[in-house]
Amino acid sequence: MEFFGLNAVYLAEIVNGFENGQVEWTKNGERNIMKRDGSEIYTFVKLGGNATRCSVMNLVDLAGSENAAAAGTQGLRQKFAKLAKKIVTRPVVNEVNDDGLLSKCLREIELLKQELEKTKTKKENDEEERIREQRMKLAELMKGILNGRGTTGTASTLTNITENETNPSDRKRLLQRIEEQYEELCKLRNEFSQTKSDLSTAEDEMERMQNFTNVLRRELEEVRQQYVSAEKAFAMKDADSLALERASEIESLKGALAASMGQVEMATRLAADTRESVERELQQRYSAALKASEEEVQQLRKDNTDLSSRIDILLRSSGCVTEEEAMSLREEITELKDVIERKNKALEVAKMHQDELEACNVTVERLSREKKDLTMRLKLKTENVEMLSSRVNSLRDEINEKQAEITKAKNASKSAEVNLEK
Structure with a gap:
């Protein structure tokens, strides 16, 4: 709040007038404090009630207006009102423009996009690697079955088949595997x-x-x-x-x-x-x-x-297997x-x-x-x-x-x- 054209004595009198209720409201929004022991009138004017606006409050010196009005002179109030200081308004915009925050958000979005692409690529590579490993295991298993070597389980299975030629379960599993591979072919x-x-x-x-x-x-x-x-x-x-x-x-x-x-x-x-x-x-x-x-x-x-x-x-x-049957x-x-x-x-x-x-x-x-x-x-x-x-x-x-x-x-x-x- 700023004051122009007012000394400390008059300011104290205005404050006391507000405290004692010596205030008269006019239809134009002016507040008049009458000084009874003198011939001067001070008018206190406040412009603007918006919360986002800060206005300067001015005091208008209307010295001699009371005597002039009593003497019958008209228009003196308007004449002395020209002495009012210029109202200065300082608007404050309730908005924050932060270009740095916007660029930071854009960078974060780009980083998140890159991480998402990396995750997708990693999943695809893992899936391809898993399929490749499965194919390699299947190829090793087939080679072990057909050539009699490869993994330990395959070698033991072939050894059991060679030693115990009358084992029907191994023979059935082998034939089932052959049948499945033939169907795929x-x-x-x-x-x-x-x-x-x-x-x-x-x-x-x-x-x-x-x-x-x-x-x-x-x-x-x-x-x-x-x-x-x-x-x-x-x-x-x-x-x-x-x-x-x-x-x-x-x-x-x-x-x-x-x-x-x-x-x-x-x-x-x-x-x-x-x-x-x-x-x-x-x-x-x-x-x-x-x-x-x-x-x-x-x-x-x-x-x-x-x-x-x-x-x-x-x-x-009953009995042992003959040599002819073993040969067959x-x-x-x-x-x-x-x-x-x-x-x-x-x-x-x-x-x-x-x-x-x-x-x-x-x-x-x-x-x-x-x-x-x-x-x-x-x-x-x-x-x-x-x-x-x-x-x-x-x-x-x-x-x-x-x-x-x-x-x-x-x-x-x-x-x-x-x-x-x-």
């Missing part, structure tokens, strides 16, 4: 053949789409050249010949547009028919391969059952090892086919993306053809308007000539 073969056929079909369809796009591009270039030549010859001919040429060009463009649309429809039907035929052929091949695999699996199961029954019979028979069992075990070796080679081939299948999948994805791009380009070309058709229609409308204007001008000239003759 059949599945991989079917998937590889199906993917290979799909890849060849996609390549053929991509080649057809490329040829069709080239045809459309050539037709569009021809139409564009015709349009440019027509634009060049536009200023060199009169209205009648131009109208006739425009009409003929419009008809030819209509025919070309209809032919293009027919070709598009034919290509669409051809693609649909080709897709249906390829799907039927793939379904037939898949059914035949699945049937053959099922028959082979059933045969293996039957052989497994026969072998298990023979082993059970030998175990239940050894021969069967040797044959079983040969089968396992063949299955191992087949599994290696299946792994190679799986790698080729992954490469084919990558190629199929790339061809699918190229197909989408070509489809979008074909769509753009179709839109350009439609735009050219709309432009042709607009040119026809303009030609009709020009012909109407020419007819009106001829009629007006004829009427003017008739009036001149009259």
